Amino acid sequence: MAATTNSSFSRPKWRLIVLATLSFWLSASLILDGIVMPSLYATGMVTQPGFASAGYFLFETFNHLEVVCAAIVITGILLLKTLAEEAGAIERWQVVSAFVLLAIVLIFTYGLTPEMGALGLQLDQFAGSGNAALMAQMHSSYWVLEASKFGLAGVLLTTIWRQA
Numbered sequence: 001m002a003a004t005t006n007s008s009f010s011r012p013k014w015r016l017i018v019l020a021t022l023s024f025w026l027s028a029s030l031i032l033d034g035i036v037m038p039s040l041y042a043t044g045m046v047t048q049p050g051f052a053s054a055g056y057f058l059f060e061t062f063n064h065l066e067v068v069c070a071a072i073v074i075t076g077i078l079l080l081k082t083l084a085e086e087a088g089a090i091e092r093w094q095v096v097s098a099f100v101l102l103a104i105v106l107i108f109t110y111g112l113t114p115e116m117g118a119l120g121l122q123l124d125q126f127a128g129s130g131n132a133a134l135m136a137q138m139h140s141s142y143w144v145l146e147a148s149k150f151g152l153a154g155v156l157l158t159t160i161w162r163q164a
Contacts, residue, residue: 014083015164018076022157025069026150032062033146052120056113063109070102073156089163097156104149112142 036058040046046055077098081090116138119131 014076014079015160018073018080018160019157019164021069021072021076022153022160025066025073026153026157028062028065029146029150052117055120056117059113060109060117063105063113066105067102067109070098070105074098074102077160090160094156094159097152101149101152101156104145104152107145108142112138112145116142 040051040055045051077090077095081095116135119135119138
């Protein structure tokens with residue numbers, strides 16, 4: 001029997017996995033925020049009666065994909081931190097940043113998206129739109145968190161790329 005070796009094929013390239021995941025995550029978010037949603041607004045689809053449920057489905061599905069991306073990034077960064085060939089290649093702030101990205105995504109998944117979806121549904125057709133101010137506040141919270149996510153993920157992507 002041949003002895004097992006620690007060849008380059010037996011260990012995943014975690015730095016590459018983290019870089020690819022962050023790149024995919026940022027580009028998918030940019031497509032959703034920069035192309036899909038503005039297109040839906042421009043065509044007037046957001047004013048349609050069924051948009052709240054369709055929007056909820058779209059964002060809930062994307063949020064779950066983001067949770068998977070955040071988990072892969074955290075796993076990769078923690079493995080790079082503990083198994084790094086270069087001592088100190090991954091710094092503590094990078095680990096904290098990965099966990100902050102996960103926290104942002106969890107706020108989207110279990111906080112903002114369900115609440116915004118519920119506010120968008122018109123269950124009582126005789127009630128006025130008294131929730132418009134709350135919806136505007138939630139949209140601004142979404143954009144602040146989204147900008148934070150882009151900034152943090154971009155800095156993390158850049159620094160891990162430079163460390164390679």
